[in-house]
Amino acid sequence: MEVRFLGGAREIGRSAILVDDSLLLDYGMSGGNPPTYPPDVDPDAAVVSHGHLDHAGMVPALLKGTRRPPVHWTAATRDLTYLLAEDTLSIQGDRFDQPFTRAEIGAIGEVSVTHAYGEPFKAAGYEVTLYDAGHIPGSAHVLVDDGATRLFYTGDFNTEAQRLVEPSRDRPAADAVIVESTYADVTRPSRASIEESFVRAVSETIHRGGTVVVPAFAIGRTQEMMLLCEANDLECYVDGMGIRVTERLRHAPESLRDPAAFRRASGHARFVTGRDGQRRRIADQNTVIVTTAGMLAGGPAMTYVPAVAGNPTNLIAMTGYQVEGTPGRDLLDTGSAEIDGRRMPVSARVEQFDFSAHADRDGLLELLESYPGATILVNHGDQCERFAAALRESGYGAGAPARGEVVSL
Template sequence: MRVHFHGAAGEVTGSLHEVEAAGRRVLLDCGMIQGSPEAERRNAEAFPFEPTALDALVVSHAHIDHIGRVPLLVKRGFRAPIYAQHATADLMPIMLMDAASISEGDAERHNRYRRAGEPEAQPLFTREDVAAAMALVRPLSYDARTEVLPGIDIAFREAGHILGSSSVEVWADGRKLVFSGDLGPKGTPILRDPADIDRADLVLMESTYGDRLHRDRADTIRELGDILDTAWREGGNVLIPAFAVGRSQELLYWFARHWDEWNLSRWHIFLDSPMASKVVSVYERHADLFDEDARRVWRGKPDPFRLPNLHFTQSREESMAINRIERGAIVIAGSGMANAGRILHHFRHRLDRRQTHVVFVGYQAEGTLGRRLVDGAKWVRIHGNDVRVNAQRHTVGGLSAHTDQRGLMAWYGTISGSGDASHPPLALVHGEDRAREALAGEIGETFGVHATLGRPGLVLDV
């Protein structure tokens, strides 16, 4: 078995790893590169392999940085099966249709205003490409070892990151590869904890927060309640950039759980994302994947997805109308890194106001507007306009969907190696170098394992 590192190898987005085994080629994830405009232009480049030569694609979960180039792969000739956990398979068309719509819209706007002689822009992929990709998807259940190709078995294990998120075990050529996917912290609301893996000959592990520890979740929830209380007293609105899958649903969970304590009935709460509204339906269909705490909350009152003052905004006009509310609005809108989507319109109208509170609840990649705001930018450009940033900014790290350094080390520490090895060889992916280097140092000191830092073009034999 041999692993080729192509994407999310020195950066957080663009997950793309190729496995050669049993005379076949299997791709693990096919994610979109996100961040600066320069970084995102790399999505249109040729793949570092021939799509028609692949025999299968296995996706770990439905975030765009893990599935966002799947329709492009199909557009360029891929016709093999795509394996995903059942909930992931249900989320994929929602996420990918939204990405296609954005890409088509961007191309249309560019062509409307392009200068004479400038080449016509093409969308990265279309909704027709998404439909073609979804026809190839083969859903699998958690913990079911399945032969996907002659001599190659896989199994999905709970990763605790978002609904349907999986770590992937791959057996071939008498060896076993484990790909962590994205790992969530233990005790994440709604989701079950990441599953322990018993053995591996090589582990590919994410390292997004490999250099830091999250705040205690209880402290984080108290902080969120304090932010809402302060915003109410100051007469402002609260803007929360959040991914449609994961953080949006968790926020509604906490709102339901602390409904009385935070006096949330006084607010107007908006889930300003047609995509997130569809995702809520998928969560409800897969309630069997919820942990016991979530089941108790859903049995109580109010239902997190049916709060009495929760508004699901669908149309552009409904979204625009939110900006007429001067105070008392909590707006959860995409995208999570504030590099696209409806949150930009709310930022454009509200960032210049001191009484506006912006709450970041997830990772902000290099080059994104969210990262610039977290880093303290005084001015930002939104839709061609320079906007003064007077809003109060809060980074609530304890709500991250990614586990921290301690959690990564604990997950890896449960995996035994082959033969006499206490722990398997390890390659770190899906992290910036600062985070990966810090995690590699801690793992070397704790487990005596020299972790490899995945790089594009690197090949490892298992």
């Protein structure tokens, strides 16, 4: 089995891995400005681990012209990928060359094949099985078996329970593991303590008369914040693509940890459907606003952040990983960010709360404990080589392939 790393190798974004020039695992884009893409590829079939931009954002581009490779995924990942694709065309507009067309988005329905967790299926001649990865609704580990080698691709995963989804638990036997490493250099506090810090900071801000803007990824993080606000009786508005994602997930209760809690949170939140005038009025209230985009690279956040930026009583609560080069990362690092084409100093308090849906170092090691004799290939991280070296010191056969590299298993 030969594995070619087309993207997501020693980087976060544009994940794409090609097995034997036949089976494609994920096909995403980066969230940078401008975005970057993996190379063009024409596989016999694709398997998509989950519906985030950096793993599924380029799926429509697989369907150029007469190309129609089957695309295998969970039903939730299929639905979320549709939303991502539509949002990509909407947000990018005329700023960048479009990576695909609306016709190619429409062709997804012709090639989509959905699967439940734990049920083997055939794809490009391989036996493939999806397992719950505990990252977002519908997220999956991918096991690929060619009869001689079993390759376990973790995708993005989490070993700690979130309010939205259950944690990753399945550990099928494998000869090789491609493991993400987004937080390989981080050991984070418990989710309960992170939630406590967030609720305290938000409550204090509102009590002092401030407004809290929570930039959040539309898929997963927005809904997690909704659940947390409802559980702590914090009024919240929700704006952006997260509204459409929430509506889709309400019809997919099988992908949720607690459907009843999700219904309560959906009823508790106030969904914003107006334009910038309404948004500016909301930004003057003592309230919580959960809004896309999570890295401040577009969406309604472009209205809310400038509206609250000048008042140090206000709080901008960052809740997710900020890729280098994005406005969100600039804001954390420098206290200013380029918003809608202009550099903006921010006097409002800016705090980072690590609500990541990725496993931290302890979680990564917990998964790898089940694969002591396997070949470990580290990807999807800023410190892939460093983590691979640490694994080798612990006795693993580990490496960190570069983008474009081919590994024979």
